[in-house]
Amino acid sequence: MRKGTEPSPLETLKKAATKVAMVECCALEGVPCCLMWHGRSPSVTVAYCFHDGVAYEPRERWGVSHLLEHCMLKGTQNLPSLHAVSRRVESAGGNVSAFSTRDMTVFWVKVPAGHEDLALEVLTEVVARPLLDEAAVKAEKAIIGQERLREASNLGRHASTSLEGMLLEPSPLSRHPVGSEESLAALDSDALRAHLEGAYGRRNMVVAAAGGLSSKFRGKLRCALAALRRASPAARPAFEVSSPLAGCREALRGLVQGPRPRSSQAYLSLGWRFPVKDRGELMTWRVVNSLLGVGYTSLLNQALRERENLAYLCTTTFNEYQGTGVLKVNTAVPGPALGKAVDLVGRVVQGLREGCIDEAAFGEAAIRHYAALVYRLEDSLDAAKLLGASLAREGRPFSAGGYLEELSGAAPRRACELAARHLVAAARKAFLIADPQEALKVFPGAKVP
Known part of the structure; x- marks a missing residue:
C-alpha cells in the first residue's frame, strides 16, 4: 500500500x-x-x-x-x-x-x-x-x-x-x-x-x-x-468474408495425440466484440483489460490461479480497429476443470457488469497499464513500435503527459456501464483446443472447423 x-x-x-x-x-x-x-x-x-x-x-x-x-x-x-x-x-x-x-x-x-x-x-x-x-x-x-x-x-x-x-x-x-x-x-x-x-x-x-x-x-x-515512391493512401475493401466458422459462436479443435498421449489440457479463448465510440471509451477498455488479466493481481488470475489453482496464467488482450473493440480472455486449464474455469471467468465478468469493482483495484490497473507503456520508452525498438502504432492507428503521436490526462478520465462506473452493455453472454464467442469428449460437455454446440 x-x-x-x-x-x-x-x-x-x-x-x-x-x-x-x-x-x-x-x-x-x-x-x-x-x-x-x-x-x-x-x-x-x-x-x-x-x-x-x-x-x-x-x-x-x-x-x-x-x-x-x-x-x-x-x-x-x-x-x-x-x-x-x-x-x-x-x-x-x-x-x-x-x-x-x-x-x-x-x-x-x-x-x-x-x-x-x-x-x-x-x-x-x-x-x-x-x-x-x-x-x-x-x-x-x-x-x-x-x-x-x-x-x-x-x-x-x-x-x-x-x-x-x-x-x-x-x-x-x-x-x-x-x-x-x-x-x-x-x-x-x-x-x-x-x-x-x-x-x-x-x-x-x-x-x-x-x-x-x-x-x-x-x-x-x-x-x-x-528516395521512396509516392504510392497512394490505402483504401479498405468493402466485401464480406465467408469462412467455415461464419456465424459460429463456439469452435473446437481436438487435441492431436502423439505416441505418448499428452496430458488432458484445454486451451481456451473467450471474447467479445463491441463498438468503441470515443477516446474515453478506448481508455476505459484499456484499464478494464489490465483489471481483468494483466498481472498476478488481476481479477482473473486471482480467481483461476491464486484461489483455485486451475491455471498457470490467465491473460486478457484488448485490440481496437477503427472503432471496433475486441476483448479476449486466454488461459489453459486441466481438461476436467474446463467447466469450472468457464464458470469462474463468467462470475468475474458478471461482477464487473453488476458494478462490483473495488476502486483501489481499478486505480492499480490504470497504473499497471500506464507503467507498461512508459517502460517501453526505455528501449529504442519498443519505443519506435509504440510511437509508430500510435501515429498509424490513432493519427496522433504518443505523449506520456497527454495519455495520462486521457487515462485519468477512466472511472469504475463507466467501466461497469460498458461491461453491462457489451460483455454479455449472448455476444460471447469461444475457441478452444481440447479433448473433444471433455470440451463438448461444456460447449455442446461447438463447431469443429
Whole structure:
C-alpha cells in the first residue's frame, strides 16, 4: 500500500517519461513522423510503418502483405540476399526485421547509437529497391508454410488468433494475416510488385524513430524519404468474408495425440466484440483489460490461479480497429476443470457488469497499464513500435503527459456501464483446443472447423 506522503505512481511515471526522452512530431516529404530523442540510449531504431495487411487486401490478394514483407527482406539491388541485408546491419551490432499485423506492416532497423545512417540506408534499400524475383517468392512461400505450422503448434496462440478472426467476421480484417495455401499459391512476383508500387510509398506510411538520435537525424530522414515512391493512401475493401466458422459462436479443435498421449489440457479463448465510440471509451477498455488479466493481481488470475489453482496464467488482450473493440480472455486449464474455469471467468465478468469493482483495484490497473507503456520508452525498438502504432492507428503521436490526462478520465462506473452493455453472454464467442469428449460437455454446440 502506498503511504499518503508518497507521490502518485502515475505522476512519477509521467515525470520520468518526459525527463528521459523528448518527442517531436513533424511531416517530412509529406510523411507523418514521430521522433524520440533519448540521449542516454545506446541504440537507435528507425521504423517505416505502412497502412497494409488484410484490412486493406482485396479478396484475390489475401496474404500479399505478409508474403511481400518476407520477400522484401530476401534481397535488394545492392544487398542481393537475406544474408547480405542482415549482415549489413548485424556486422555493426544491429538487427533488421519486419512484421505484419491485420492493419499494418512495419520494417525496422535497430543499430548502435551513432549508426543511424546505416539504418536509413538499409530501410531505403528494402523498401525502394527489393528484387522480388520469382525464385525468392517461391522460397518464401515454403518458409511461410513452416511459419503457419509453428503457429498451429503454439496451441494457446492459435486459439487466441482463431477467436479474433471469429469475432471480426465478416470484415476482411477477420482473415488471418498469413493468408491461406490457396491464396498464396495464386500470388507471383508480378502481383507482389503491383502491391509494392501501390502501397509502399510516402503517401501510405508513417515513420517512428527513437533512441540516441543525432541533431542531424531529421535532415537525414528527409533525404531518405525523398528516395521512396509516392504510392497512394490505402483504401479498405468493402466485401464480406465467408469462412467455415461464419456465424459460429463456439469452435473446437481436438487435441492431436502423439505416441505418448499428452496430458488432458484445454486451451481456451473467450471474447467479445463491441463498438468503441470515443477516446474515453478506448481508455476505459484499456484499464478494464489490465483489471481483468494483466498481472498476478488481476481479477482473473486471482480467481483461476491464486484461489483455485486451475491455471498457470490467465491473460486478457484488448485490440481496437477503427472503432471496433475486441476483448479476449486466454488461459489453459486441466481438461476436467474446463467447466469450472468457464464458470469462474463468467462470475468475474458478471461482477464487473453488476458494478462490483473495488476502486483501489481499478486505480492499480490504470497504473499497471500506464507503467507498461512508459517502460517501453526505455528501449529504442519498443519505443519506435509504440510511437509508430500510435501515429498509424490513432493519427496522433504518443505523449506520456497527454495519455495520462486521457487515462485519468477512466472511472469504475463507466467501466461497469460498458461491461453491462457489451460483455454479455449472448455476444460471447469461444475457441478452444481440447479433448473433444471433455470440451463438448461444456460447449455442446461447438463447431469443429
